[in-house]
């Protein structure tokens with residue numbers, strides 16, 4: 001491997017390249033735009049574009065593309081070459097400021113949720129200069145926002161950028177009221193931990209369900225699963241390690257600071273975490289990370305599964321979205337410091353998050369919803385569907401003090417003694433970890449653990465930014481008017497703790513007792529994506545998004561439509577794939593097996609020797625009974641699919657049919673097929689098994 005320090009960022013038009021290649025005045029103007037959000041003049045854009053093109057061409061690029069994030073959840077690109085013909089039949093390479101700033105991809109085939117009629121195909125992409133351009137496959141990629149002819153957001157990036165502005169504005173008001181005169185911007189930061197599965201490409205190719213839906217729709221529990229807990233942090237196998245090294249290298253070239261890699265809980269499951277950065281860039285980087293992982297896996301004859309639940313019965317994958325707020329002068333606003341009880345600024349920002357999460361739990365839950373995540377959230381696995389906050393002993397104690405008057409002490413952290421003199425004494429953290437909380441305070445940031453592994457992290461972050469901005473704006477209103485600042489701060493903290501302490505829970509989030517307790521506390525427990533979508537059109541949520549200019553009512557409603565449409569299509573594809581595999585692969589295979597059993601019985605009978613044929617006959621009976629049941633369930637699922645197909649009500653009602661009829665029938669059908677898998681001769685079974693897939697890399 002080449003030297004890490006040399007390759008890091010070598011594919012990125014980053015600050016040092018800009019400094020090197022742009023005239024001083026242009027560099028300054030561009031920096032001002034990036035840092036202060038001022039608009040960029042066409043002349044400056046022309047100079048930047050030309051420098052970008054020269055740099056890209058020197059590094060082997062022939063094309064450029066606006067790189068954007070439509071509401072499909074993945075990224076989109078359309079490549080144009082730099083060539084421009086000259087009168088003498090040759091070409092020169094050109095790239096103008098206009099081409100850099102604005103693109104006009106035909107938008108008609110991207111989801112818009114009614115924001116744009118299909119005949120109004122215009123969509124625009126607009127350069128987001130706060131996220132650096134980069135090189136990929138011979139193209140200069142320019143991160144852009146994507147909007148409709150009327151300026152409505154058709155993507156994930158636009159609301160994210162808007163929400164970052166909103167949070168900065170309100171947080172600054174609070175800081176000013178507290179006497180801070182130096183901070184110019186408050187920035188939200190994110191470090192997403194990405195979980196994924198790696199399986200052999202040959203296994204993937206042999207499974208239509210993985211190809212069409214990203215998850216296995218059939219598969220009996222293997223003899224060994226994750227019960228020995230021997231995979232988590234285990235030694236990384238050589239083939240996987242080679243893959244990980246190459247992923248790291250590719251990511252480093254793209255300026256993505258891939259930092260941590262390890263085996264996860266389930267067999268064949270792994271994780272990659274970068275060092276945190278500005279939310280917008282972290283979001284772009286996470287999209288690229290997923291793309292790079294998929295691409296590099298293929299080079300190793302592996303397939304990278306990003307689905308939330310590729311395998312039933314073993315852990316699914318998520319993304320832990322580590323989130324914090326920091327000032328442009330380097331202060332993490334969620335850093336408690338040595339004596340958090342005296343740190344009014346920290347307590348205000350902490351309580352703002354607590355109130356926001358409690359007040360808008362439904363919206364936050366929605367931001368982590370997709371069809372794949374329905375298999376995880378609330379399904380006795382990784383975070384429950386109920387949002388609660390883990391604070392740990394120290395902060396919980398301080399909040400309890402605040403509830404009864406000003407806090408006067410912080411439980412201190414101690415030294416950890418291991419009992420072996422040669423080992424160093426370790427400083428002990430003020431609180432232990434809690435792995436079952438969906439929203440956990442982890443020292444100087446919150447870790448939102450519900451986020452789906454395959455999804456963009458834009459939605460959860462623009463939601464978080466906006467709801468926290470809303471609470472901060474209320475706090476700022478009060479602080480700005482306060483005659484006795486300290487007293488007002490105490491009152492605010494006290495009120496927030498009193499009204500929102502119900503969201504704090506430090507116990508086991510996976511337990512049944514918690515479900516009952518949460519219900520008593522009045523916390524929402526929204527079990528499915530379909531039900532979660534309602535929060536997108538709830539009045540209080542429409543109002544908060546509108547107030548902070550993050551998403552208009554129309555934009556929210558369009559997202560509601562798109563979510564449902566996407567869910568419905570996903571389940572429909574899963575159902576059709578289930579039927580295809582059941583009818584064309586599993587049924588024929590079990591019939592062949594039954595025939596071979598019958599043949600064996602006949603052949604043995606024909607010898608005239610009297611032997612005990614009960615094994616064959618019992619097996620044949622069992623197989624035939626299950627086969628006939630499977631056949632009936634195929635018919636039942638077909639009926640449910642047809643009902644959904646012919647349904648003429650609205651998208652929400654259709655979603656309920658998909659969730660509670662089609663999806664349920666799929667599961668019932670699967671039960672028979674999975675039982676058959678365990679008794680049919682493996683030579684006959686048409687699909688690689690869980691054992692094959694999970695233990696063969």
Ligand code: ADP
Pocket residue numbers: 189190191192193260273274275276277322323324325332444445447
């Ligand atoms: P864990 O022990 O939770 O698995 P990891 O080290 O895998 O922790 O990941 C923690 C993530 O949190 C990293 O991406 C790290 O960069 C990120 N992080 C640390 N500090 C902050 C912060 N202030 N804001 C956002 N993310 C942060």
Ligand code: MG
Pocket residue numbers: 193271273
């Ligand atoms: Mg981790």
